[in-house]
Amino acid sequence: MVSRLIPYKRIDLAVQAFNQLGLPLLIYGDGRDRESLQALAGPNVTFLGRVSSERLIDLYQHCRAFVFPGLEDFGIAPLEAQAAGRPVIAYGGGGALDTIIDGETGVLFDEQTVQSLIEAVHCCEATQFSPAACRRNAERFSLDRFQRELMNFVETKTVEHRENRWNYDNTGQ
Numbered sequence: 001m002v003s004r005l006i007p008y009k010r011i012d013l014a015v016q017a018f019n020q021l022g023l024p025l026l027i028y029g030d031g032r033d034r035e036s037l038q039a040l041a042g043p044n045v046t047f048l049g050r051v052s053s054e055r056l057i058d059l060y061q062h063c064r065a066f067v068f069p070g071l072e073d074f075g076i077a078p079l080e081a082q083a084a085g086r087p088v089i090a091y092g093g094g095g096a097l098d099t100i101i102d103g104e105t106g107v108l109f110d111e112q113t114v115q116s117l118i119e120a121v122h123c124c125e126a127t128q129f130s131p132a133a134c135r136r137n138a139e140r141f142s143l144d145r146f147q148r149e150l151m152n153f154v155e156t157k158t159v160e161h162r163e164n165r166w167n168y169d170n171t172g173q
């Protein structure tokens with residue numbers, strides 16, 4: 001996980017779920033909830049603090065899956081993980097509904113509960129995700145694509161405006 005350690009990120013759900021699962025969970029980031037989350041964590045949960053962007057890329061590439069239990073309007077971290085070819089286990093609300101393809105680039109869970117997250121982890125473990133599919137999905141949100149589509153939109157609207165203006169000038173209507 002990569003996150004600020006604050007309440008709405010719901011890191012507590014991940015810590016509790018992975019405590020029950022007994023699976024390793026690495027948490028990168030810092031914040032006001034760090035002490036309480038560390039107190040909640042079992043020996044399989046490791047807090048590693050902040051990391052550089054370069055180190056973060058390496059971490060994404062070597063994780064089995066990225067866990068994203070909070071509700072966000074968008075959330076860039078799940079896309080970063082997918083860009084590294086990794087699936088995402090996320091709460092199925094907010095921006096995750098747009099950035100994660102359930103069953104193809106990750107697993108969405110329905111409720112922000114420990115049990116729902118545990119079930120999603122089991123589902124993720126049982127599913128063979130394609131790193132290439134994860135990367136392709138992340139590319140839908142790339143800067144290059146955004147710029148290309150924005151330019152196409154502007155050009156289309158400019159042409160439409162000119163055509164409408166020409167029609168008005170020639171017909172007087």
